[in-house]
Amino acid sequence: MLIFEHSRKNRRNYSQAPAARPARNNIPDNLKRRSIPLLPEVSEMDTVRHYTRLSQKNFSIDTEFYPLGSCTMKYNPRACNALAMLPQFLSRHPLAPEDTGQGFLACMYELQEILKDVTGMAAVSLTSMAGAQGELIGITMIRAYHEARGDTGRTEVIIPDAAHGTNPATAVMSGYKVIEIPTNRDGDVDMDALKAAVGPRTAGLMLTNPSTLGVFEKKVAEMSRIVHEAGGLLYYDGANLNAVLGKVKPGDMGFDVIHMNLHKTFSTPHGGGGPGAAPVGVADCLLPYLPIPIVAHEQGVYRWLTEKDRPQSIGRLSAHMGNAGVLLRAYIYVRLLGAEGMFRIAEYATLNANYLMAELRKLGFEIAYPDRRASHEFIVTMKEIKDRTGVTAMHLAKRLLDKGFHAPTVYFPLLVPECLLIEPAETESKETLDRFVVAMKEILDEIDTQPEMVKAAPHNMPLRKIDDVKAARELDLVWNPAG
């Protein structure tokens, strides 16, 4: 039942809005609203009950194991939320003078310094509100760099086929042509293809390392050399930073610009789709172009840098300073971890992934890159199972829901057929992983004995399989009271 269906005309919630309509109203008649907007008229209790019940229809980290590859669904510590929501932080206006926000700005400055250290980059801007925006910033800076050198013939960005969809989408949104290069059988970028692709038109390369295939790109140093020799720059998609935190720094791998998804590696919540935060780090060559605002610390005072301080900056990407509250949560998280905690993250994320990979392999699941170590994630391919039984990766995903586990990422990366990209994250215990292995074993047996039942999953969820073909064909995007 929709919230609108609980609505009754003139039912009102008295305490939350002003007690009456004020007498004064100077809005000219021709600019006044005549229609009543379709907002529900419900009581506070109706609202609380309705949305509490809706929440209970979600899987979440707080309620289920959520091994969604490439998304790093780790536990979101409660302290990070509670302390970021202290009333002084919440009530601070973004345009309040800097001297009324020194406590907040100190957190932001320290976060910048910590992120610089973790990534080995020369400087960091906190403004980006998600990974994709970080990518846009990075590629825009690469453009600014080439333009400043009068090097205007660079029109292409090279992207491996394993890359996340945001990479090619970003390159095009930034006005570049995408040159896709293939992956070899081991899951590494095909070096010959890379060598053939680079040239005077190369603006840069976008790379995720460890890649979304769940393996570490071993020849990253050579790739960096090839691209740099051709005059291009290297972009690091930091979505998988959790796998190497404290082990390898993107700056040492030769990257010129990176983003890190704080909503992955630094455990800020995903919120059912966002918000995120994806600070961007740069090497010296891109420093002048970094987007503002950036926090500076001068003579014991924190202040925002502006266009005056950074005349070559590519500009601004948000109305204020990006997702400040998310940054605050990430700051609290890194202070809780400390350096020694940070080292352990990559270690245990990697341990969990390799353990789960070993256990699933023992059950007979086919591992896409069987000769490789898993990074913090790995891929199972259902190709053989599908050819034999007709049961697909999506069918298995839905059946996992029945068993109380969120599904892994399915059908990404696109180059592995019928793939399940599985990322257990370091916060999960061995018992949970073992329960997941048992569920996968049960499904494997069900595929043999009752494949049709598996194909018809889910069976135990509030709804059976959703018809998304119908959703696209008979578009129903807003509720209409007339029916």
Place this chain on the structure above:
Amino acid sequence: MPFIPHTEEDVAEMLASIGAASIDELFDEIPTELKNGQLTQVPVGMSEMEISRLMYERAQQDGFYLSFIGAGAYEHHIPAAVWQITTRGEFYSSYTPYQAEASQGTLQLLYEYQTMMASLTGMDVSNASLYDGASALAEAALMAVRQHKSSRRILIPQTVHPVYRRVVRTIVRNQAIEVVEVPYDPATGQVTIDQLDQFAQEEFAALIIPQPNFFGVLEQVDMLADWAHDKQSLAIAVVNPTALAMLKPPGEWGRQGADIAVGEGQPLGIPLSSGGPYFGFMACKQELVRQMPGRIIGRTTDLEGKEGFALTLQAREQHIRRSKATSNICTNQGLMVTAATIYMSLLGPEGLYRVAAQSHANTLALVERLEKLPGVKKAFHSPFFHEAVLQLSVPADQVLDKLRAQGVLGGVLLENYYPDLKNMLLICATETKTAEDLDKYTEVLQQALTA
């Protein structure tokens, strides 16, 4: 310390299963010369008690102020239920609803949100959010260029939020889209047809129309939308959602209504929080829906015909279309939309109207009081919503400093954005301000002007 549950025994068993001697061995594919175990700027870890103390101290250092600042972010009362429900783990710690059957809560909420936003803006459809108002405006400009096909130029009045204009430039410049600014009438603080007519002979993909504009002033939106449509340009509205409870919605502007409506969703239950996270909303006409960026939720059924919800029109999105997507956006501002939906449900149409009307009335009352002070006058002679520009006869930056010393944040210095507008303050009094608050502002301003 990290949130890792493993016992030593667990680790031993797991390594045995893998066939590795140590955790270190699991990193053996990383070339040794790349390994770097040095972190010099990361302090030692704190306990929850220690970090709590630190954060309490920092919060206290920042304190509370009586604020009359608006300029794109507005202080409104947020009902207690909004964030209590929003921070439930099932909303807070779930991912983008790719697995529809395990995400019906978020999906239904987003469908309800789309319905509310479409109605509030008077448009046909809404997406499920973009990053913020400024980036939503940039996306609207890109969308208009895709739709228009023949022109790659956008007209944007200087009465649009100055930072929004900057963000639009940063984002659209990459695609060689030209942004042309339209001056405003210095007497009214509005865009006029005379100002626009200097561009009458040129082709533009869209005209951006703010309502209210950055000065708080109400624009002649019907006229502006018609002007755009007369020359085959799209009309893009950038609006304040609270104001829409009182003001004619973009879908009803002029003869045809605006084509795209965007704005900052923050006023709908989102704390100021130093600037974010907020959310950008975007609604449009049905015929533009396939050009829209971002997630869109559709109502459908399950196998057995029961009502259900799913992400739809995904062929617009990066995870399906990659380089041919309408935008690169992936993660959006979902949790903020959760809060906004609960906020709008709690307030209902009448509650939201009262919030808007009280904010409008408070600002009217404040301006009237301040105008009586010698050396203060209204900068523009036009109707306004809940913000207004005051012209002071003395240096306004010094006045603001004096107000702050009294615990009052007296507004925004317009000169920071419009170098020609000297000694002008942009002020805002939402429904959160009482008569005593307005008196207090009047009193401290009077002192500041005479001292």
